[in-house]
Amino acid sequence: MSHILSSHAALIIVDVQPDFMPGGALACHEGDAIVPGIDELLRSRIFRHVLATQDWHPRGHISFASSHPGRVPFEQIDLYGQPQTLWPDHCVQGTPGAELHPAIDWSPLDAVIRKGSDPGVDSYSGFRENHGPAGARPSTGLAGWLRERGVEEVFVCGLARDVCVLWTAQDAVELGFRAHLLWDLSRPVTLDTDAATRTTLLTQGITITEASELRRE
Template sequence: MRLDPARDALLVVDLQHDFLPGGALAVPGGDEVVAPIARLAPAFPTVVATQDFHPPGHVSFASAHPGHRPYESLARPQGAQELWPDHCVQGTRGAALHEGLPDRALTLVLRKGTRREVDSYSAFRENAGPDGRRPTTGLAAWLEARGVRRVFVCGLARDFCVRWSALDAAEAGFEACVVDDLTRAVFPERRAEVDAAFARAGVRLVAGRELER
């Protein structure tokens, strides 16, 4: 697949220390994608990196819900909330982007999950908040203003933040592609479910080696 510098962007999702081995919410094999993504990034004139950036006591933390444990799902009025270990807390090393993704490769760093009562898996829209709405992050308008029409998504984790970012990119009218070998999942056994969601939305799966400058 030949890249078009005038219309393509790379979206690097949550390459942060807490999602890598040794981190608070480590994704199995997450460290394996850092170097390949860093090598791929210079092929794109527009590279957006997302960064989970949670305040203490964030709604996604099991510790914020007495009696509940990480990896449970909590029923809330606006829908189910997955609960996780405390992770990517603002100002901690766990929230920092991995140093293997050099600053010079990035056009924009988008922080998400910054509001205590609203989670945000997607780079494009927050999860449903207490009012049931999913506010935009502004990323779609920013990309459109740069002439981007096709978004390649990679990073962590395939079954959560990569999944929702790709689905929302497609919903926003972009041609959405997941660079599948440059993702890793929290729950790899759920691959069929995630693949079905991609197929329904028209999200294409590609391999990093297929991308040509």
């Protein structure tokens, strides 16, 4: 099924950074496999609006297992009344692992949204931080940027499919955008989550598609 892209569509590339690649601090399953396809999609300039998110943590971030004595990576704790996965130290500000992947030509980007900069709050979604005062999740400014340019639908790809990509697509729908996930240009932390991710996406009205199905209006 082809998807005809209008001028009201935007591409959001989530956290394609070396720390999420094989050999990186928080490697996703075959994370490097999406790099050539994303580079090709950007070079095609098929989207009028293109953004990237960048995980950008200070040292000692609350989501790091190393910030919690006696805890280990991938353990869950209660944080602000919600489950928090503890991660290996990753995407630390100013380190090579936090840079946008160097094998991609990022020149078509309109903007980069950095997230996870608050040392006390994790940020999976490109749209909002995970927690905030009185249950209100602080905005990254992405939704406003899109609305100012008349964007009505978003296509999301990147890493990781079961965490930051998923949360970004979910928030897009909650904030009033039509959302699609480019399955071939995303990878999970672990394949074990893929069935649940597909079910969640379809239940929430998020279309699963592939880059080869995109066509310009």
